[in-house]
Amino acid sequence: MADDRRTARVLLERQGRTYAEEAGIRLADRPAPLYQLLVLATLLSTRIRASVAVAAARELIAAGYKTPQAMEAASWQDRVDALGRGHYRRYDERTATMLGTGARLCLDRWRGDLRRLHREADGNRQALRRLLTEFPGIGPTGADIFLREAQAVWPDVRPYADRRTLAGAKRLGLPANPDGLAGLVDEDEFGLLASALVRVALGQESAGEVTRTAAGG
Numbered sequence: 639m640a641d642d643r644r645t646a647r648v649l650l651e652r653q654g655r656t657y658a659e660e661a662g663i664r665l666a667d668r669p670a671p672l673y674q675l676l677v678l679a680t681l682l683s684t685r686i687r688a689s690v691a692v693a694a695a696r697e698l699i700a701a702g703y704k705t706p707q708a709m710e711a712a713s714w715q716d717r718v719d720a721l722g723r724g725h726y727r728r729y730d731e732r733t734a735t736m737l738g739t740g741a742r743l744c745l746d747r748w749r750g751d752l753r754r755l756h757r758e759a760d761g762n763r764q765a766l767r768r769l770l771t772e773f774p775g776i777g778p779t780g781a782d783i784f785l786r787e788a789q790a791v792w793p794d795v796r797p798y799a800d801r802r803t804l805a806g807a808k809r810l811g812l813p814a815n816p817d818g819l820a821g822l823v824d825e826d827e828f829g830l831l832a833s834a835l836v837r838v839a840l841g842q843e844s845a846g847e848v849t850r851t852a853a854g855g
Contacts, residue, residue: 639821639822641852642811642812642813642822643822643823644852645810645811645812645822645848645849645852646812646819646822646823646831647823647852648848648851648852649810649831649834649835649838649843649848650823650827650830650831650834652834652843652847652848652851653833653834653837653838653842653843654827654830654834655830655833655834656787656790656829656830656833657678657682657688657692657783657787657833657836658671658674658675658678658787658790660692661674661678661692661695661696661699662695662696662699663675663678663695663699665787665788665790665791666791667753667791667792668753669705669750669751669752669753670704670705672751672752672753672788672791673704673705673706673709673744673750673752674695674699674704675784675787675788676740676744676752676770676773676776676784677695677698677703677709677737678691678692678695678783678787679770679776679780679781679783679784679787680733680736680737680740680773680774680775680776680780681694681695681726681733682780682783683775683776683777683779683780683783684728684729684733684775686726686728686729688840688842689842690724690725690726691726693724693725693726694720694721694723694724694725694726695724696724697720697721697723697724698717698720698721698724698737700720701716701720703717703720703737705750706740706741706742706744706745706750707741707745707750709737709738709740709741710738710741710742710745712738714734714735714738715734717733717734717737717738718730718731718734721733721734733775735774736774736775737775739774740773740774740775740776743772743773743774744773747772755769755770756792761794763785763795763798766781766785766795767781767782767785770784770785779800779801782798782800782801782802783800785798785800786798786799786800786803786829786832786833786836787829787833789828789829789832790826790829790830793825796820796825796828796829797816797817797819797820797828797832798816798828798829798832799815799816799819799832799835800832800836802835802836802839802840803819803832803835803836803839804835805835805839806834806835806836806837806838806839806845807819807835809838809839809845810835810838810845810848810849811849812835819831819832819835
């Protein structure tokens with residue numbers, strides 16, 4: 639266990655940030671940042687590099703599309719252009735449409751506030767995943783991405799480890815289950831650890847370098 643904790647600590651020192659942070663989202667349990675996280679999860683759900691999805695999210699935020707109201711009010715071409723500035727070009731037209739449709743759903747169903755979605759699920763993770771997948775572009779993978787990041791501000795979701803988080807844990811020889819991983823870090827650090835493990839799974843961080851550093855090599 640001590641070795642696993644040391645490995646987890648090294649990983650956090652090297653990659654201790656969430657994808658939301660990387661995208662410039664100051665995540666909090668408030669309507670605007672939760673909506674921005676939904677947009678990021680939508681972008682990360684496609685078969686495109688995570689760095690490109692993060693860059694595209696930053697461009698959408700920089701363009702002022704920080705709320706479902708602003709996203710819907712933007713023209714389809716404005717959304718396409720913002721995605722293009724983030725080099726999110728392969729899926730830009732379809733994604734621009736989905737973002738507009740999703741913004742309208744967020745306004746109609748949740749009055750622009752995803753905290754209402756959270757309350758409706760009443761602590762049931764499967765209910766949360768089901769409600770999230772009602773948004774266009776958010777399938778099971780997208781719901782996992784959203785909840786993996788949202789656990790930083792929705793403590794009742796913790797510890798949430800999706801398939802990619804567990805894949806990263808396996809590459810490092812760490813426990814490949816949420817409760818086992820949760821025992822390696824402080825409770826409020828688990829979201830950071832989950833994102834860091836995803837970077838290992840995606841090859842954005844070297845498992846070998848992490849383990850060698852943890853071993854003192």
